[in-house]
Amino acid sequence: MSVSSDLRLAWLLTRGADRLERRRAVLTALGATAATGFACAAVALASVRGQVQFPYGNGLLDQPGTRRGVVAGLLLLLVPVLGFLGQCARIGAVHRDRRLAGLRLAGAGPKQVRRIAALEAGLACLTGALIGYAGFATAALSVDRAVDPVAWLGAAVVTLAVPVLGVLVSAVALRRVIASPLGHVRREGAGRGPGLLLGLLLPVVLVMLGAGLVLVRGSSGTAASLPLFVVGAVVLSGTGAIWVAGTAARLIGRRFAPRTERPAVLLAAHRLQEDPWSAARSHAAVILVTVVGVGLAGLREVVLDQLAANEAESGVPQDVGYYTYGLNLTATAVLIALLISLAALAAGTAESLSSRRRALAAQVAAGVPRRILTRALLLETALSLAPALVLATLGGTAIHTAYARIAGQSVPWALPLLVPVGVGAACLLATATALPLLHRSTHPSRLRVA
Secondary structure, three states: OOOHHHHHHOOOOOOOHOOHHHHHHHHHHHHHHHHHHHHHHHHHHHOOOOOOOOOOOOOOOOOHHHHHHHHHHHOOOOHHHHHHHHHHHHHHHHHOHHHHHHHHHHHOHHHHHHHHHHHHHHHHHHHHHHHHHHHHHHHHHOOOOOOHHHHHHHHHHHHHHHHHHHHHHHHOOOOOOOOOOOOEEEEEOOOOOOOOHHHHHHHHHHHHHHHHHOOOOOOOOOHHHHHHHHHHHHHHHHHHHHHHHHHHHHHHHHEEEOOOOOHHHHHHHHHHHOOOOOOOOHHHHHHHHHHHHHHHHHHHHHHHHHHHHHHHHHOOOOHHHHHHHHHHHHHHHHHHHHHHHHHHHHHHHHHHHHHHHHHHHHHHHHHOOOHHHHHHHHHHHHHHHHHHHHHHHHHHHHHHHHHHHOOOOHHHHHHHHHHHHHHHHHHHHHHHHHHHHHHOOHHHHHHOOO
C-alpha cells in the first residue's frame, strides 16, 4: 500500500478513536504545540540582526551574544518535548491493539502497521503545530517592532516540520512493537545495555579529566574551554546516568527478587528484572534536566557571590538585575523542561500499566491488596532512579565547581544538592498520577481484556 493509503487509514482511525485515544491525541497535540512555540520563538530571535533595543528582557535580548544563548536554550527545550511525544506514541500503540490486529488480518505487514500508527501521531502533531503557529503569530503581531519576513518563513517551515518530526519520533518509539493478527501486542526485548562499569566509570573519568584540564591555573585557554567542558559534562554524565538507570534496575531486580520477603519489593524487583531499560527510557529527560539543574543552581550562587565581591572591591555598583534576569530566565527554561519530562514520565507509567492491566487484575483477583501494587509501582520508579540521580548530581557538581575555581569563589553545596532531592520527589508525584489508572486496571473485568 502507498503512503497516501496509509495516511487515509490513519485519518479514518483517528476519526473513529475512543475516549482513551482522544486523550492520547490531545497529549500529542499539546507536545507539538510546545515544540512549535519553542522553535518559532528561536527562529524569530535568530532572525534579529545586530544590536537592537527591546522594551522587555532587561537588556538580555539586545546583544547578539546573549540572544544566541536564549536561542540555544529554546532549542534545547525541544529535547524533553520529543521524549514526551515518544511516550505518547507508545501509549497509543497499546490502546490501539485491536485495530492494529484488524489491519494485520486485512493483510498489513508489521512495518506498515507501525507506519500507520506513526501517521496517526503525525495528524495530532499537525493540529498542535497549527495551534502553536497561531500563538506565535498572535505574539508576533502584538509586539511593537515589525517581525522580519525571514522569521515568518522560518516559523512556517517549523510548523510543517514538527508533524514530520513527530512521525519520525513515533516510528522510532514503535520500532519494537509487534501486533499479531490475534490481537496481541508485544514489544521485542531490548538488547543488553552497557555494563555498570562502563556506564558509571567512563563518564566519571572523562568528566574528572576535563575538570582537571579546566582547573589548571595560569592557562590562557581556561575561560575559552569552560563552555566545551560544560557541554561535555552534561552529555557524558547524562548518558552515563541513563546507562546506570537501566543497569541498576537489572541488578536490583536480580538481587531482591529471590531474597526479599516484602511483597511490594518482590513485585517491583521482578518488574525491574523483566524490563530494566523501560525505566531508563522514561527517566532519560529527567536525568538530563537534573544535570543542568544542579549545575545551574551552583552557577547562580557563584555568579552572585562574584558580583558582590567585585562590587565590594571596586566600589562601583554592579548591574545585578541584568545577570539575575538571565539566570532566572534560564531557571525558568529548566523548570519548563522538568515539567515536560515529568509529563513524559507520567505518560510512560500509564503506558506500562495499560500493557500489564490483565496481569494486575489477576494479581488482585488472587488476593494481592491494591496498596501493595501501589507501593510496588512507586518502588519501580525510586529504585531505578536513585542511582541515576546520584551520577547526574556528580555531573552537575563538576560544572559549577569548575566555574567556581576559575572565578576564585567558594564552591556552593546546599542549594545544588536540593535539586536532585526535589527532582526525585517530583518523579514520585508524577508516578502517583497514574494510581487512578492502576485502580481501574485491577478491576476484575480486566481479566477478560487481552
